[in-house]
Amino acid sequence: MKRSVLVGSGSALPKNCVSNEELAKRVDTSDDWIRERTGITQRFLAGEGETTASLATAAASAALDDAGLTIADIDLIVLATATPDNTFPATATKVQHQLGGKGFPAFDVAAVCSGFLYALTTADAMLRTGMAKRAIVIGAETFSRILDWEDRTTCVLFGDGAGAFVIEAQDNAESGAGIIASRLHADGEYGDMLFVDGGPSTTGEVGKVRMKGREVFRHAVTNLSSVLSEVLEEAGCKAEDIDWIVPHQANLRILDATARKLGLSMEQVVVTVDQHANTSAASVPLAFDVAKKDGRIKKGDLVMLEAMGGGFTWGAALMRA
The missing domain is CATH 3.40.47.10 (Thiolase/Chalcone synthase)
Structure with a gap:
C-alpha cells in the first residue's frame, strides 16, 4: 500500500518573545488572568520584516534539512494560513520562489486553525494518487497582525510562527x-x-x-x-x-x-x-x-x-x- 511518510519536520518563530507580564503593560490584563484561563505564559510576535512567507520559508527549509533533501526533490507545496502575505498571489508561491523551486504546484489552504490538517490531508491524497512524489506541507501565521489589541479576551490568546512537514510517497512503507x-x-x-x-x-x-x-x-x-x-x-x-x-x-x-x-x-x-x-x-x-x-x-x-x-x-x- 502506498502511504505518505513523514521524512522531515521543521519550525520557525519570530525573534520577539513577549511574556504575559510584558503584554500586561500594553493590555488591560495580568499574568495570573491569562495563565488561569488559557495556560499561556508567553508568545512570539512578528516584527518588522517578518511575515507569514518568511516564517514559512524558514520552517520549510528546516524540514528539508531534517529530511536530507533539497527543493529539487520536491514537487508540491501546500501551505495553510489565515494570514497570507497578500490576498494573492498565494503565499505558497512566495515560499516556493524563496526556496529556489519552480514549476510544480504550490497553493494555499484556508481553514484557520484546522488548516494544517486540511493541507496535510490534501497533500496526502495527491501523493497517494501519484500526482506528486514529495511534498512540503506548511502551517504558518502572523495572527498578531489581525488582533484587536484593545480586546483582552482575544489578543492575549494568539502568537505567530510556522511549522512544516516533508512527506514522501512510499510503497509498502516500512513498519x-x-x-x-x-x-x-x-x-x-x-x-x-x-x-x-x-x-x-x-x-x-x-x-x-x-x-x-x-x-x-x-x-x-x-x-x-x-x-x-x-x-x-x-x-x-x-x-x-x-x-x-x-x-x-x-x-x-x-x-x-x-x-x-x-x-x-x-x-x-x-x-x-x-x-x-x-x-x-x-x-x-x-x-x-x-x-x-x-x-x-x-x-x-x-x-x-x-x-x-x-x-x-x-x-x-x-x-x-
Missing part, C-alpha cells in the same frame, strides 16, 4: 509508517463564533479577530473527541494504542478535556500552548517538531494530530512517525 487515516469536517452554521470582521469582498479591509470563547470551547471538546473516534475506527485502532496526541494549541483546558474524553493521560499530550500561545494553522506542526526534536516522539510512535478552527472546521489524522 507501517505514514499517514494511516484522516477525517475532515466543517459546519458554516457557527461561522459567527470565531471570525475576522473584514475581507476584500465585504469591507475591503483586513478586519480583526472576534470570538465567542465559551461557545467555541464547548464545540471544540465535542467535535474533537468525535473526529478522533472516527479516525481511530477507520484505522482499526483504539485510544490506548496512541503514543502521542499533537493537538491544536488553543487552550490548555480544551487539551485536558479532549484527553479525558478519550481516557488518555495528559502525559501523552504534546503541550506547547504555554510557550507559543495559539498559532492557528502553525500550532500542530510546530508542536510536533518541538516534541520530535526533544526526543518525545520517536520513529514508530503512533501519533494523532487534531485541530478545530473558525468556520467551524475540524479534523484529525493518525500517523506512524
Whole structure:
C-alpha cells in the first residue's frame, strides 16, 4: 500500500518573545488572568520584516534539512494560513520562489486553525494518487497582525510562527509508517463564533479577530473527541494504542478535556500552548517538531494530530512517525 511518510519536520518563530507580564503593560490584563484561563505564559510576535512567507520559508527549509533533501526533490507545496502575505498571489508561491523551486504546484489552504490538517490531508491524497512524489506541507501565521489589541479576551490568546512537514510517497512503507487515516469536517452554521470582521469582498479591509470563547470551547471538546473516534475506527485502532496526541494549541483546558474524553493521560499530550500561545494553522506542526526534536516522539510512535478552527472546521489524522 502506498502511504505518505513523514521524512522531515521543521519550525520557525519570530525573534520577539513577549511574556504575559510584558503584554500586561500594553493590555488591560495580568499574568495570573491569562495563565488561569488559557495556560499561556508567553508568545512570539512578528516584527518588522517578518511575515507569514518568511516564517514559512524558514520552517520549510528546516524540514528539508531534517529530511536530507533539497527543493529539487520536491514537487508540491501546500501551505495553510489565515494570514497570507497578500490576498494573492498565494503565499505558497512566495515560499516556493524563496526556496529556489519552480514549476510544480504550490497553493494555499484556508481553514484557520484546522488548516494544517486540511493541507496535510490534501497533500496526502495527491501523493497517494501519484500526482506528486514529495511534498512540503506548511502551517504558518502572523495572527498578531489581525488582533484587536484593545480586546483582552482575544489578543492575549494568539502568537505567530510556522511549522512544516516533508512527506514522501512510499510503497509498502516500512513498519507501517505514514499517514494511516484522516477525517475532515466543517459546519458554516457557527461561522459567527470565531471570525475576522473584514475581507476584500465585504469591507475591503483586513478586519480583526472576534470570538465567542465559551461557545467555541464547548464545540471544540465535542467535535474533537468525535473526529478522533472516527479516525481511530477507520484505522482499526483504539485510544490506548496512541503514543502521542499533537493537538491544536488553543487552550490548555480544551487539551485536558479532549484527553479525558478519550481516557488518555495528559502525559501523552504534546503541550506547547504555554510557550507559543495559539498559532492557528502553525500550532500542530510546530508542536510536533518541538516534541520530535526533544526526543518525545520517536520513529514508530503512533501519533494523532487534531485541530478545530473558525468556520467551524475540524479534523484529525493518525500517523506512524
